[in-house]
Amino acid sequence: MLAGAGSGKTRVITQKIVYMVENLSIPVNRILAITFTNKAAQEMKERVVEALHLDHQPQWITTFHSLSAKILRIEAENLGYSRDFVVYDEEDSKKLIKDVLKEMNLDSESYKPEKIRNVISQIKQNLDESVLDFYAFTMPHLPKIYENYN
Ligand SMILES: Nc1ncnc2c1ncn2[C@@H]1O[C@H](COP(=O)(O)OP(=O)(O)O)[C@@H](O)[C@H]1O
Numbered sequence: 206m207l208a209g210a211g212s213g214k215t216r217v218i219t220q221k222i223v224y225m226v227e228n229l230s231i232p233v234n235r236i237l238a239i240t241f242t243n244k245a246a247q248e249m250k251e252r253v254v255e256a257l258h259l260d261h262q263p264q265w266i267t268t269f270h271s272l273s274a275k276i277l278r279i280e281a282e283n284l285g286y287s288r289d290f291v292v293y294d295e296e297d298s299k300k301l302i303k304d305v306l307k308e309m310n311l312d313s314e315s316y317k318p319e320k321i322r323n324v325i326s327q328i329k330q331n332l333d334e335s336v337l338d339f340y341a342f343t344m345p346h347l348p349k350i351y352e353n354y355n
């Protein structure tokens with residue numbers, strides 16, 4: 206749903222959910238409604254709770270991020286990960302990179318944390334480590350940094 210602010214996007218979506226529950230007898234927890242910000246998700250949730258007189262918060266009205274984390278938590282073990290993983294934000298990962306550099310006695314001039322974070326992000330987004338070869342001369346310790354980071 207793409208339209209200007211205050212034009213009724215949230216209203217259309219929440220009304221649709223209410224219709225599905227009341228007229229089509231679809232359980233509210235079988236309906237997925239996702240949006241970008243926590244604020245918008247909270248608003249959708251509150252309006253649905255109010256319209257349907259729910260005594261609980263519908264768990265599948267949420268943000269893209271929270272939905273993804275929830276699915277990963279349910280499926281983590283199928284991917285060989287533990288379900289109690291934590292999501293690192295930018296600050297967390299920078300701190301970790303700095304710790305790794307310190308532990309390996311590498312100076313942050315030749316190994317710029319921001320640059321390294323960038324490379325790691327590229328690897329993880331593309332599921333491809335070949336970008337490491339590109340830095341074989343300028344940052345020969347990068348593969349080891351990546352390994353320790355993981
Ligand atoms: N068709 C409509 N009839 C009456 N009020 C509406 C209608 N569409 C939106 N509104 C009201 O206008 C305001 C903004 O609507 P909202 O759905 O929050 O917009 P958006 O999500 O696009 O910013 C809300 O107070 C909503 O209740």
Ligand SMILES: [Mg+2]
Nearest residue numbers: 214215216245
């Ligand atoms: Mg809205």
